[in-house]
Amino acid sequence: MTRHGPLILIVLAALLQQGCAGSGGGNWESGGSIGSLKGKKVVVEEERIEGGLEKAIAGYKQFLEQTPEEDMTPEALRRLADLKIQSVEGVYDDSSKLTAPARAGKTPVASPLDKKKPDDSRSGKPESLQSLEKRSTEPVGETGADSQLGAIPAGNTIEQQMLQDDANSKEAIAIYKKLLKKFPDYERNDQVLYQLARAYGIRGQTEQAMATLDRIVREYPYTPLIDEVEFRRGEVLFVRKQYRASETAYGKVIKVGRRSTFYDQALYKHGWSLFKQSRYEEALDSFVKLIDSKAAGGRAAVANFSPIERQRFDDTLRVISFSFSYMGGSAAIDQYFDKRGRRPYEDMLFADLGEHYLTKRRYADAAATYSAFVARNPLHEQAPVFQMRVIEVYEKGGFPKLVIEGKREFASIYSPDGNYWKSHDIKRSPEVLAFVKQNLVDLASHYHALSQKRRDKDDQKEAIVWYRKFLATFPEDVQAPRMNFLLAELLFDTRDYPAAATEYEKTAYQYPPHEKSAEAGYAAVLAHREHVKLAKKEEKPAIVSRTIISSIRFADTYPKDKNAAGVLNQAAVDTFQRNEFAESRKLAQRVLEQYPGAGAQIQRSTWTVIAHASFDLGDYGGSEKAYQEALGRLTKSSDDRGALTERLAASIYKQAEARQKAGDLRGAVEDYLRVGKLAPGSKIRMAADYDAGAALIQLKDWGQATTVFEAYRKRFPKNPHESDVTEKLAVAYEANNQWQPAAVEFNRIRLTTKDASIRREATYRSAELYDRGNNDKAAIEAYQLFIRSYPKPIAQSVEARDRLAKLYLKTNNRGQYESVLRQIVQIDKTAGKERTDRIRYLAAVATLELSEPLVREYKSIRLTLPLKKSMARKKKSMEKSLAVFTAMLDYGVADVTAAATFRIADTYYDLTRAILKSDRPRNLNKLELEQYDILLEEQAYPFEEKAITLHKKNIE
Secondary structure, three states, rough: OOOOOOOOOHHHHHHHHHHHOOOOOOOHHHHHOOOHHHHHHOOOOOOOOOOOOHHHHHHHHHHHHHOOOOOOOOHHHHHHHHHHHHHHHOEEOOOOOEOOOOOOOOOOOOOHHOOOOOHOOOOOOOOOEEEHHHHHHHOOOOOOHEOOOOOOOOOOOOOHHHHHHHHHHHHHHHHHHHHHHHHOOOOOHHHHHHHHHHHHHHHOOOOHHHHHHHHHHHHOOOHHHHHHHHHHHHHHHHHOOOHHHHHHHHHHHHHHHHOOHHHHHOOOHHHHHHHOOOOOHHHHHHHHHHHHOOOOOOOOHHOOHHHHHHHHHHHHHHHHHHHHHOOOOOHHHHHHHHHHHHOOOOHHHHHHHHHHHOOOOOOHHHHHHHHHHHOOOOOOOHHHHHHHHHHHHHHOOOOOHHHHHHHHHHHHOOOOHHHHHHHHHHHHOHHHHHHHHHHHHHHOOOOOHHHHHOOOOOHHHHHHHHHHHHHHHHHOOOOOHHHHHHHHHHHHHHHOOHHHHHHHHHHHHHHOOOOOOOHHOOOOOOHHHHHHHHHHOEEEEEHHHHHHHHHHHHHHHHOOOHHHHHHHHHHHHHHHHHOOOOHHHHHHHHHHHOOOOOOOOOOOOOHHHHHHHHHHHHOOOHHHHHHHOOOOOOOOOOHHHHHHHHHHHHHHHHHHHHHHHHHHHHHEEEEEEEHHHOOOOOOOHHHHHHHHHHHHHHHHHHHHHHHHHHHHHHHHHOOOOOHHHHHHHHHHHHHOOOOOOOOOOHHHHHHHOHHHHHHHHHHHHHHHHHHHHOOOOHHHHHHHHHHHHOOHHHHHHHHHHHHHHHHHHHOOOOOHHHHHHHHHHHHHHHHHHHHHHEEEEHHHHHHHHHOOOHHHHHHHOOOOHHHHHHHHHHHHHHHHHHHHHHHHHOOOOOHHHHHHHHHHHHHHHHHHHHHHHOOOOOOOOOOHHHHHHHHHHHHHHHHHHHHHHHHHHHHO
């Protein structure tokens, strides 16, 4: 015995007496597996013993050797074994504190929920289920036998220390087993067993450790260590994939309640145990209970989490997302919380589930999840963000129609005048307001473009709605002038001229100057003029008045615009037509003074306005100057007005004849027509009008010619030139691309002519023109009449049938369409010497068109079981199709030959695909199925090769 021996024995005896009242378990680190038991620090309640751990061990040994067996013996044995364990795990310093220096390159492993570093917090792509599962099986609080060494005394090597540790742990196990055997009634045997399990864990004897823990559960169900024991058992069982058993173990920890330091971790692992059993709703109960305890305040609470706490929270959210996805997605979230009460963090669950679907490229499910949250929480502060996410998902998934629908909904709901902002401060959401604005621009542009492409009234209405919404919401935005202009343009396209004029004028005059200002002002005038054309007689005066006001305003505001002179001149004309002669002359004179370089037409119009206005105002000097080459001087009080009028008419007519004789047809027309303007009741008016129309025909001024002749026909219904007028109108209308009236005139020729050849040609021309004018019904009737009336010559009859067939197709009359095509094919077969290349071509094309139903029928036949029966149907259809395609080759028409070759190749290729996609016999094992698939590929290969060969030949 050393000289300190007696002192040590006295101290140990005192410690043993007082130590029996303490807790051998101490402050257990929360969480861990069997292996982590070795890392537990048991606080041995001792006074300071100089010399450290080795002296303490020596003292206990000395006490046991020199002291007879007594009540203190089991306590001494337990203390000795505990110190042996501590010598393996750490350094026993003079303060009775154990430190555990890590082996080089190793650091202690954190708990599963505290495993990530701050910079690993989930901020990017959500982790996979496999990643979460892997992390859930990692032990909690484990440092590992391979990561801990006891203190290495000076002079010892690592190898020596490892041998010493092995001996100490082995000796500790022996002591614990001896204590249990010799003192079965020792009051701290539950702690002894727990320490024994730790010792087994240190040595990697997991089975023995687990058995020891099971023994504690059986023999000491009320031990203060029961929660940690059950948790350790649960960890081992979970790793072993004994999920029902681990569920039970974790459940027992949960029953202990929050006083257990393992409560939160047990909830998490309890949820995982249920999840692994596909008991998702029960698993959610545990996960939600865990979140309730940590994030009851929703995003506000989560914002204050440390990085490790945030990672724990994110991991829990991820497994919850997986659970809800397996239960049916967002609907499952609704159902779950409807049963169990709403939670302030539901938005985070929906968001996480949506991101989960998005990583899987399940765009529809992701969008549905975000939308479901908005539907459930329309006034939630995150609702706009979710709705924005819906649109982003649709864009990412390539669903343009859904993108538009999403933008429509967003712009409607989150517009500044929407109900949402009654509950929220719009100033705190500038990004939402910006998104609303961009959506309005996008929607207006989208529907405007569609309306231009499809000419659909619904598209036009939609675009107008969104333009107006933008202007009402953002009237002072930098884009407002442009949007206002585009709205006006659209209204003009829809022939809503009053509204268009209003919006053009807003654009021109109510914004600071911009690039569309002048253009909008001019467009407003045009819109007013179009409105005049469509207005009822009683409405026109007021509209004309607005037109004049808008015209003058444009000229005043934009006097240097290239259109200003023309607009002002037309205002003078309009004013004159309203009998406001003084104002009209004033405007006309302004045109001449302000725009001396205006075009000839404007100047002529302006002088005409001045002349007429001056005459009607009694300014005969002004009118004399204007009419000096036609009328000379003419005063209002002249007694010769009647005679002069007739002479004026004759004079103008003679000037017209002279100009016509000299080759000045345009001047002649003007003079002829001036007869009607200045002397409408003159006797020579009929001849003048007719000659004017004839001259316009020579000039190929078809538009004016038709106007003149139509007026002539109405004015002189019993004129001697009726048949000639009809022919000229027919020619003029056709030349001017006025197909419908041209057709009417040719039909009139058909009804009135006595010449058979002219009648036949007029019949065909009327059909063609009805056709070109898109009067399908009239065109069909005309072609039918021609075919019935003129079966010969065959070439023209076939052409008529070709056009008739196209009209039937256009009007969706498939039966008549195919009937006419068959007529063309039949005529070609019997044409004999009258057969032409054109007839042959049309017959070939008709045959090609008639083959379409065969193609559809053939491709619709699948190879199903029984294969023999379906293959017979497929083969029969194939042979029928190939026969038709082969016959098409005989026409020798290049385009048709190429198409027929392609269809033959496609027929073989379709058979290849049908074979490969055919139904498989049931009850085949994997090997048989593979062999069957190989056999099908061998059967299909020749057809595929044949298809490839034909396609290559077609290309060549």
